[in-house]
Amino acid sequence: EADIYQTPRYLVIGTGKKITLECSQTMGHDKMYWYQQDPGMELHLIHYSYGVNSTEKGDLSSESTVSRIRTEHFPLTLESARPSHTSQYLCASRQVGEQFFGPGTRLTVL
Amino acid sequence: GENVEQHPSTLSVQEGDSAVIKCTYSDSASNYFPWYKQELGKRPQLIIDIRSNVGEKKDQRIAVTLNKTAKHFSLHITETQPEDSAVYFCAALNSGGGADGLTFGKGTHLIIQP
Numbered sequence: 385e386a387d388i389y390q391t392p393r394y395l396v397i398g399t400g401k402k403i404t405l406e407c408s409q410t411m412g413h414d415k416m417y418w419y420q421q422d423p424g425m426e427l428h429l430i431h432y433s434y435g436v437n438s439t440e441k442g443d444l445s446s447e448s449t450v451s452r453i454r455t456e457h458f459p460l461t462l463e464s465a466r467p468s469h470t471s472q473y474l475c476a477s478r479q480v481g482e483q484f485f486g487p488g489t490r491l492t493v494l
Numbered sequence: 495g496e497n498v499e500q501h502p503s504t505l506s507v508q509e510g511d512s513a514v515i516k517c518t519y520s521d522s523a524s525n526y527f528p529w530y531k532q533e534l535g536k537r538p539q540l541i542i543d544i545r546s547n548v549g550e551k552k553d554q555r556i557a558v559t560l561n562k563t564a565k566h567f568s569l570h571i572t573e574t575q576p577e578d579s580a581v582y583f584c585a586a587l588n589s590g591g592g593a594d595g596l597t598f599g600k601g602t603h604l605i606i607q608p
Contacts, residue, residue, distance in 0.1 A: 417595055424581050426600040427538070474537065480589060481526060483596055485537040 386411045388486035390475050396492045397465055405460045405489045407475035416458040417476040417483070420444060427474070433458060465493045496521040498586050500599025508607050513574055515602045517584035518566040524586040527560060527567045528596065532581045541582075542569070571604075579606045 388409040397403055409416065414435040419427045429442030433452040447469070448462050458477075462469055470493050475486040497520040507513045519527075528543035544551045544558045544567065551558050555574075560567040571578055581603050585596040 415595060424532075424534070424601070424603065427583065427598045429595070432595060476595075478595055482528065482540050482543065483585075485539070487537050 388475060388477055388484055390473075390486040390489050392489060393487060394490050394492075396494065398494050399464075399466055401465050401493075403462050403465055403491075405462075405473055405475075405491070407458045407460070407486055408456050409458075409475075409477045409484075409486075410456060411477055411479070411484065412455070413477035413479045413484075414455065415478045416452065417478070418442070418448075418450060418458070418460050419474040419476065420446065421472050421474055421488075423472065431460065465491075467493050469493050496524060496586055496588070496597040498584060498597050498599045500584050500602060502602060503600065504603045504605070506605040506607055507574055509574055509576060511574055513569075513571045513578070513604055515569045515582055515584070515604070516566060517568070517586075517599050518564075519586040519597075520565065521586070521588060522562075522565065523588045523590070524597075526587040526589050527558070528585050528587075529556075529558060529569050530583045530585065530598075532583065532601075534580070538583060574604075574606050576606050576608065578604060580604060 391406045416433045418431040428444035430446040431450040472488045474488045500517045525546035530538040531541045532538040557570045581601045584599040587596050
């Protein structure tokens, strides 16, 4: 079934650790997105991609980085996690029109 | 760029009553306006959308209206039920624009009182 997958779903780590949040989609979409969202709050765009080898920063300044080596894969990396990074991270993809979201990764940095 | 304002931030209605959420946008080139529902702990999911060549669209108890001249669009939910309780986000997109995608409103917490 075509969908967007994110792993891990929940992650608790210590300050200073390097982490990668995985996002894969089997929908064949060119455009992919990462949002940061505190529970029930607004969606902040932190990164997006037009397609393979394209990455752009979004509206919200973020200390994370992304890569897009394959169409279906759009991982997000935090080189040194801090408590201020505690949030939910949502991956999304779109071709034309409707945008689909992944289930999210809930990150807690102690 | 596009700017989307959404009101109210919280809306409490009695079960069975109607709920209306309003959004305004700034970019006259925007031509696609979706509404997403996000239940607690879940991902946002599209519930209805409208394109700029249509003034109104209805799907069972939900409807969306669009006024291009005034640059505003609204979500209407009739005969509200407890399962309608969620956060609702409006969004706008210029489908002929770049890949930066949808511009979202800040969300409305809809609470259905039994």
